[in-house]
Amino acid sequence: MSDPNQSRLNEAKKALMQSQFEQAISICNQILSDRSDSNSEKESLYLIAVALRMAQQPRDALHTLDKLLQRFPDYGRGFQEQGYCWKALGDERNMATAFYRATRFNPTLLPAWRELVQFYTKTGNQQALNVASQHIQHLSALPKPLIGAMDLLHEGQLHKAEQVCRSYLQANKHHPDAMMLLAEIGLQLKVYHDAEFLLESCVALYPKNEPALVAYQSLLNKLGKFPVAAKLARKRVADNPDNAQAKITLAFALVGVGELDEALALYQDLLSQNAQRHGLWVQYGHALKAQGQTDDAINAYEKAVHIAADYGDAYWSLANTKTYRFTESMVSQMQALVSDDSTSLDDKIHVCFALGKAYEDVKQFQQAFHFYQQGNSLKNKTLNFDISRTERALTEQAQACTAELFADKAENVGCQAPDPIFIVGLPRAGSTLLEQILASHSMVDGTMELHDILGIASGLSQQQKAYPHNLTDLTDEQCAKLGEQYIQQTQAYRQGAPFFIDKMPNNFVHIGLIKRILPKAKIIDARRDPMACCFSGFKQLFADGQEFSYALEDIGRYYRAYEKLMAHWQSVLPGQILTVQHENVINDLEGEVKRILDFCGLPFEQACVDFYQTKRVIKTPSSEQVRQPIYRSGMTQWEGFSEYLSPLKQALQI
Incomplete structure (x- = not known):
């Protein structure tokens, strides 16, 4: 049975391609007025924004995009369109922020990466330029069907992504990138058994494939299979003693199996080599907390905040000790992060929950509930949860x-x-x-x-x-x-x-x-x-x-x-x-x-x-x-x- 909304969306896209912008906007507005499903709502708002920009109305397009991204705050393609609007208005700073966010939520968006390369070249940001160039190189080397499947995955169309990926694997059996992608889709669909089998098979077929090893290790840790994860990580470290990423995953797995002394020693060694890794300080703090060393854990979380003042996980980790009390200056710092449009969605969610705890501790319940509600609402919008x-x-x-x-x-x-x-x-x-x-x-x-x-x-x-x-x-x-x-x-x-x-x-x-x-x-x-x-x-x-x-x-x-x-x-x-x-x-x-x-x-x-x-x-x-x-x-x-x-x-x- 054909979807009437999809037929109308296809009609709007056709009008857009023929530069019939008003007609495209009219069709999409009609879909929205009919109380459409969330996917149709998302695509309609997106197409309206594209049509407005192409009709030389970028500010109106930005207003539409504000509605779109408030409703779907992890929609990468929406941020990419926002980047084009800011570019049309000559605002390079907001343009770069929007394109960067687009790549955070959907790493397959080659146009956004290319815009960032131009911006980083112009501003002389060599480190960021290297990262963007590597992503473009990686994407360019992938078969087009896999890029398409990855795009569908990151835009939340999981079943379509699965169909494309399975079709490619039928014609290209045991393709490692396709196996890893299908496993990632399985993970998103919560078909953990399939995802684990795919990655285990991929590692068996390609034992030197580092991305496959990393993905398999990550899944084992996610599933709580820490003994297997620790064994794999030990082998990776033995094969390459300088592999810091393998050491980090080993430390994480060791915490999982309760081998805290060895895990803490590993974290300390890694931090002695690079004390500016804020994420590593938080992981180290978690291990200390698990062992009951709460004061040392708090010190580790505070170091993470000091290194990266916008790292939301560090603030939430402090709040999640349940005993920590934030200073007024830290509360002001967190409020500024929540208000700052450049704060990433994930960081904003973490900070909102931390602010809720901070205000609850001083019995300011209205403010506390405001931030708990905001954090929950933002998190809920990133999920595809149906209580029914x-x-x-x-x-x-x-x-x-x-x-x-x-x-x-x-x-x-x-x-x-x-x-x-x-x-x-x-x-x-x-x-x-x-x-x-x-x-x-x-x-x-x-x-x-x-x-x-x-x-x-x-x-x-x-x-x-x-x-x-x-x-x-x-x-x-x-x-x-x-x-x-x-x-x-x-x-x-x-x-x-x-x-x-x-x-x-x-x-x-x-x-x-x-x-x-x-x-x-x-x-x-x-x-x-x-x-x-x-x-x-x-x-x-x-x-x-x-x-x-x-x-x-x-x-x-x-x-x-x-x-x-x-x-x-x-x-x-x-x-x-x-x-x-x-x-x-x-x-x-x-x-x-x-x-x-x-x-x-x-x-x-x-x-x-x-x-x-x-x-x-x-x-x-x-x-x-x-x-x-x-x-x-x-x-x-x-x-x-x-x-x-x-x-x-x-x-x-x-």
């Missing part, structure tokens, strides 16, 4: 995983290892505290938010019958094999205790899978007051995922869908999931500790009550809180923002 799609996916889990699936012999199917203790729920629900309590027990290893169950689910999604509906078709042997795979993959994160914790919150979606392959695993649902939990998530800029958390209505609907699915799991798996209410832990710590240990079949140990004395690697935002005794201040933090939270209250039906 997520709600349907959670409903499908309940439909596929009926009581019959777990009846009778189900407990004897799968891997019988009792080792894993899964802590699930929503982010910011108190799961790190529960993990710290359990990890303080002599028989339990704390690990981190492991990606292995998500990886197994992703693998099952590639089969002919869709996951989770194919869980009923798994044979006893397949269930046992998948459970053993999980136990084997997670071995590298353990320190030798009989039991270990996997606290990936999103595993609540996959409890049906967990109980099919690991029937003796313990599952704890970390629950928190919905307003407190949801608003805490709204204030948090997550490193990756949790896309539901960037709009108040979305996060409220997600919480309700989570509650509904957990009620289903409780009904089909009676007695097999322990719900632990965060507020109860705060009000009766010892009583809840005993209850948790009883559920896990563990003897009582006082160390679990004195959890804050336990020294271990903690990588979540709550790391500093769980290194202190229980405190109550977080229970009602949302109340200062109550008047601004109507969309959340409505979604939660409060």
Whole structure:
């Protein structure tokens, strides 16, 4: 079935090519008035801007582009058009800024790169000229179909990009650039299993291809496969001891597996060779924070700010210690960055969240909410998240995983290892505290938010019958094999205790899978007051995922869908999931500790009550809180923002 909007857009493009600018603008305005979908809205605004510029009306074009880029702040082609408008007006500074932004969001835009080369040549910026020239050289060497697919990828047309890339690979089997590009598309589509297979194959076929090695390493780290990532990075460093990038990825992977002393030594060595690398200071700070050296971590983040005053991640890293307090001068500095049009989108998002925290700390709730809202709104515009799609996916889990699936012999199917203790729920629900309590027990290893169950689910999604509906078709042997795979993959994160914790919150979606392959695993649902939990998530800029958390209505609907699915799991798996209410832990710590240990079949140990004395690697935002005794201040933090939270209250039906 043809898309009527696309037909009209093609008509507008034809009019544009024939210099019929008013007709092109009229067609696009009609599309916009019909409440078009977001892609049609984006392309219509873009074509109007192009038509206005070509009709010698660059200022009017810029007004249209302001609307376009406010709505779609990561649209590279929109910034390229903005560059042409500023060029027409003779404003070279704004022109160069716009073309630079265009290449940041869409590195395939050769015209923007060529304009930058001219500008850098004229201004004598040799370093920038070298970078731009290298990009042009790289793009010029690529086959045209791959450049087209890359362009589609960066403009958000993922399925079209996939079609073009697959078509090219059919004719040019095992082309390394095509394999890497298809893996990147898979990553964007969250088909992680396919992306990993492609990059693993690419590295096997081309073991000396540095871009492939870097991409594979990056994906392994993203998926939390730190043991494999560390092994690969060690080989890269052994093959080339001067490869600083390989050393950086090795240090990152070592933090992932908890080898912090070696990781910190690597970071220190790298910084001794180049102390001006602001991003490296932030990574070093993260490693220090994970080890509990908060003061040293703060010093590292502050050095990053000193080196690069516009580096948003450094400000957010300071805020994300949860204990840092910004000075008035730093707040003014951050406000200036948010107001500055030349601040990159990513930096602006990070700074907005940091400013929200800064104002919340001094109880200026209106200002704090303004910046939290701005940061969330900007982040949300860069995502293609649909809460309805997520709600349907959670409903499908309940439909596929009926009581019959777990009846009778189900407990004897799968891997019988009792080792894993899964802590699930929503982010910011108190799961790190529960993990710290359990990890303080002599028989339990704390690990981190492991990606292995998500990886197994992703693998099952590639089969002919869709996951989770194919869980009923798994044979006893397949269930046992998948459970053993999980136990084997997670071995590298353990320190030798009989039991270990996997606290990936999103595993609540996959409890049906967990109980099919690991029937003796313990599952704890970390629950928190919905307003407190949801608003805490709204204030948090997550490193990756949790896309539901960037709009108040979305996060409220997600919480309700989570509650509904957990009620289903409780009904089909009676007695097999322990719900632990965060507020109860705060009000009766010892009583809840005993209850948790009883559920896990563990003897009582006082160390679990004195959890804050336990020294271990903690990588979540709550790391500093769980290194202190229980405190109550977080229970009602949302109340200062109550008047601004109507969309959340409505979604939660409060």
